[in-house]
Amino acid sequence: MLEQQLVNALSLGCVYALFALGFTLIFGVLGVINLSHGAVFMVGAYAAEQAVTRLGFPLWGALLSAFLFCGTLGLLIDFLVLRPLRARNAPHLIPMIATIGVAIILNNGVQGIFGAENLRFAPGLVSDESLSLGGLHLTAIELGIILLSFALMAVLLLALKKTQLGRALRAIAESPKAAYLLGINVEGLFYLTSFAAAGLGGLAGVLIGLYSNALFPLMGQPMLHKGIAVIILGGMGDIRGALLGALFLGFAEVLSVAYIGSSMRDAVAFGLLFLILLVRPKGLFGTLQERKV
Amino acid sequence: MRQQPFSASLLALALAATFSTGASAADLKIGVAEALSGGAAQYGVSIRNGFQLAADEINAAGGVNGDKLQLVIEDEQGKKEEAINVFKKLIFQDKVLMVFGPTLSNSAQAADPIAQAAKTVVFGTSNTADGITSIGDYVFRNSVTEADVLPETIKMAVKKSGIKKVAVIYGNDDVFTKSGYDNFKKALETLKVPVTTTETFAKGDVDFKAQLTKIKATNPDAIVLSALLAEGAPLMVQARQIGLNVPIIGGNGMNSVKVFELAKDKSDGLYVGSPWSIENQAEANRKFVVAYTGRFKTAPDQFAAQAYDAMNIASQALRKVKLGSDLAANRAALREALPAVKYTGATGAFQFRRASDKSGKPAGYDAQQTAIISVTKGGKFSIIEK
Numbered sequence: 001m002l003e004q005q006l007v008n009a010l011s012l013g014c015v016y017a018l019f020a021l022g023f024t025l026i027f028g029v030l031g032v033i034n035l036s037h038g039a040v041f042m043v044g045a046y047a048a049e050q051a052v053t054r055l056g057f058p059l060w061g062a063l064l065s066a067f068l069f070c071g072t073l074g075l076l077i078d079f080l081v082l083r084p085l086r087a088r089n090a091p092h093l094i095p096m097i098a099t100i101g102v103a104i105i106l107n108n109g110v111q112g113i114f115g116a117e118n119l120r121f122a123p124g125l126v127s128d129e130s131l132s133l134g135g136l137h138l139t140a141i142e143l144g145i146i147l148l149s150f151a152l153m154a155v156l157l158l159a160l161k162k163t164q165l166g167r168a169l170r171a172i173a174e175s176p177k178a179a180y181l182l183g184i185n186v187e188g189l190f191y192l193t194s195f196a197a198a199g200l201g202g203l204a205g206v207l208i209g210l211y212s213n214a215l216f217p218l219m220g221q222p223m224l225h226k227g228i229a230v231i232i233l234g235g236m237g238d239i240r241g242a243l244l245g246a247l248f249l250g251f252a253e254v255l256s257v258a259y260i261g262s263s264m265r266d267a268v269a270f271g272l273l274f275l276i277l278l279v280r281p282k283g284l285f286g287t288l289q290e291r292k293v
Numbered sequence: 294m295r296q297q298p299f300s301a302s303l304l305a306l307a308l309a310a311t312f313s314t315g316a317s318a319a320d321l322k323i324g325v326a327e328a329l330s331g332g333a334a335q336y337g338v339s340i341r342n343g344f345q346l347a348a349d350e351i352n353a354a355g356g357v358n359g360d361k362l363q364l365v366i367e368d369e370q371g372k373k374e375e376a377i378n379v380f381k382k383l384i385f386q387d388k389v390l391m392v393f394g395p396t397l398s399n400s401a402q403a404a405d406p407i408a409q410a411a412k413t414v415v416f417g418t419s420n421t422a423d424g425i426t427s428i429g430d431y432v433f434r435n436s437v438t439e440a441d442v443l444p445e446t447i448k449m450a451v452k453k454s455g456i457k458k459v460a461v462i463y464g465n466d467d468v469f470t471k472s473g474y475d476n477f478k479k480a481l482e483t484l485k486v487p488v489t490t491t492e493t494f495a496k497g498d499v500d501f502k503a504q505l506t507k508i509k510a511t512n513p514d515a516i517v518l519s520a521l522l523a524e525g526a527p528l529m530v531q532a533r534q535i536g537l538n539v540p541i542i543g544g545n546g547m548n549s550v551k552v553f554e555l556a557k558d559k560s561d562g563l564y565v566g567s568p569w570s571i572e573n574q575a576e577a578n579r580k581f582v583v584a585y586t587g588r589f590k591t592a593p594d595q596f597a598a599q600a601y602d603a604m605n606i607a608s609q610a611l612r613k614v615k616l617g618s619d620l621a622a623n624r625a626a627l628r629e630a631l632p633a634v635k636y637t638g639a640t641g642a643f644q645f646r647r648a649s650d651k652s653g654k655p656a657g658y659d660a661q662q663t664a665i666i667s668v669t670k671g672g673k674f675s676i677i678e679k
Contacts, residue, residue, distance in 0.1 A: 001506060001509075001510045004506045005503060005507075008502040008503050008506060009503070011500070011502075012500045012502075012503070015499065015500065115335065116334045116335045117335045117551070118522055118523050118526070118551065118555055120526075120554065120555050120557075123558065130534045130535065130536075137534060137535045137536060208499055211499060211500075212499035212527045213526065213527045213530050213556070214499070214523050214524075214526060214527050214555060216523055218497070219497065221497060222495070222496070222497030222498070223497075223499075253503065254502075254503040257492070257503035257504055257507060258506070258507055261492075262492040262493045262504050262507075263465055265493075266495070
């Protein structure tokens with residue numbers, strides 16, 4: 001049973017990681033806790049579902065259309081909501097509150113169009129039979145989520161460390177003003193980040209929607225809560241931290257169900273999280289910058 | 294199913310209202326307060342459809358002693374405060390004869406006392422929580438409580454599948470699924486079925502494999518599941534994926550044809566109990582299913598069937614009442630006529646059963662009905678003969 005539970009933990013951790021990657025990216029660069037990320041995640045799942053049922057897209061087409069649709073949505077959110085606030089030098093809390101508003105609009109919009117009922121992807125889009133490897137059960141979509149979350153993390157890390165673009169993004173993360181004075185196109189990179197982060201959120205929505213077989217307008221809400229915990233644990237804005245934090249949460253949840261009891265699951269998982277933050281207030285990989293007054 | 298028929302039916306209603314005002318001077322105003330938006334809307338809309346279908350059929354057949362039924366439909370949004378507002382509007386402003394609703398038990402707890410105080414019949418079709426009908430003698434419902442149904446479901450599953458021990462899993466952060474669990478627990482104790490393990494999950498969970506792996510290790514003969522479809526259907530799929538192929542005994546939340554859409558080929562072996570089943574071939578139910586599907590382009594569910602029957606039950610009572618010009622007297626007369634109604638509709642034979650309040654004095658009226666137990670197979674509910 002333990003081996004199967006470890007596999008369960010790995011796949012649950014990667015589910016959280018997939019969500020947290022875009023979430024942490026936008027915080028790392030824009031410095032905004034984007035609380036509409038859960039709603040964007042949900043929109044991605046619905047966009048892909050529509051692409052499959054109405055346009056007959058295959059899986060890769062559905063993933064691509066969710067990425068593009070949500071990316072564009074992210075751009076719009078940045079252009080219409082976050083940019084005007086940046087231009088007015090709004091304090092940190094304001095954009096966060098604004099994104100709550102965006103989330104409410106998206107949730108109600110989707111409920112208005114598609115109703116409050118659950119939907120699911122057409123069966124056969126991916127096989128939901130499980131592969132049996134030495135007595136361990138793992139479905140194709142779980143395997144996909146695990147591989148993709150590691151691959152995306154590697155790509156994001158490489159892009160940030162090794163490319164000119166990554167250097168520019170890191171400079172912005174350090175100080176947007178200094179980056180601007182150095183001739184970096186700060187606004188352009190903000191747009192790019194918003195696009196990529198929202199696109200990743202949409203991808204996560206499709207995969208997790210396929211995994212759970214249930215799409216509903218508020219599906220992003222519980223994910224968002226877990227996502228916040230994950231990026232705080234990982235160190236706000238850190239890519240490796242997001243993955244490790246997510247894996248930690250996945251393992252803590254699954255093992256507490258297995259050995260303590262499922263009604264204690266969240267108490268144990270979040271209790272551990274609290275203890276870790278007591279020891280490392282910056283999170284696993286956080287580098288808290290000194291606030292200059 | 295959601296948007297278009299709604300506006301279309303509103304239009305139809307408006308038209309019907311325009312035409313009927315000329316046709317008959319004495320319309321019988323019936324209030325309908327259901328959750329037509331918000332999280333409970335998927336239930337509220339079905340219920341409203343059931344009322345409309347029944348009212349239109351009754352009117353087409355000549356109304357109640359020649360008077361037409363006129364529905365005054367209000368959205369209570371599944372919220373207590375809104376339910377109170379809507380009840381006040383219907384009772385004091387629209388001066389309806391009686392009120393149907395509200396959708397959720399929580400709202401009924403808040404709003405039913407208003408109807409009771411105004412001596413106006415309130416008739417719930419979807420409130421299953423304990424204590425609703427102890428509010429007072431003007432409170433009626435035809436929704437069968439889980440306390441009545443779940444023991445029957447378990448008994449039948451035990452008999453048919455040779456179940457010796459079960460594992461239990463339920464959502465512990467939702468009033469409905471938690472009370473379903475309490476009723477299951479009571480029933481399992483009475484029937485002396487041992488429980489191997491009890492697991493929980495939370496609303497919005499996507500992964501149940503940790504709990505299911507644990508359940509599988511305890512080797513139960515069946516899983517008892519108190520969940521809403523949002524979590525229940527994926528949970529069934531994941532159970533089958535990890536090779537846990539035992540029957541699943543579900544509560545009211547799982548009694549919907551939606552389970553086939555959501556769990557597809559993993560939906561076999563689910564036991565549910567309810568007075569209503571879409572597969573019940575009794576004449577009254579077959580007619581209801583055909584008429585509902587034809588009009589709303591979607592299959593009815595238990596909530597629509599109960600609303601449909603409730604409207605017919607009320608009209609039976611109205612036929613026996615001599616209505617005068619005094620609204621208060623009319624309301625009281627309806628209250629006196631209602632408990633005696635016996636009716637056989639989509640949900641089978643129905644009669645009221647007196648409930649008592651906290652101190653044991655007689656209060657409102659609950660439903661007295663027999664449950665039909667069905668099991669899913671090949672994308673359909675099939676009724677188990679006793």
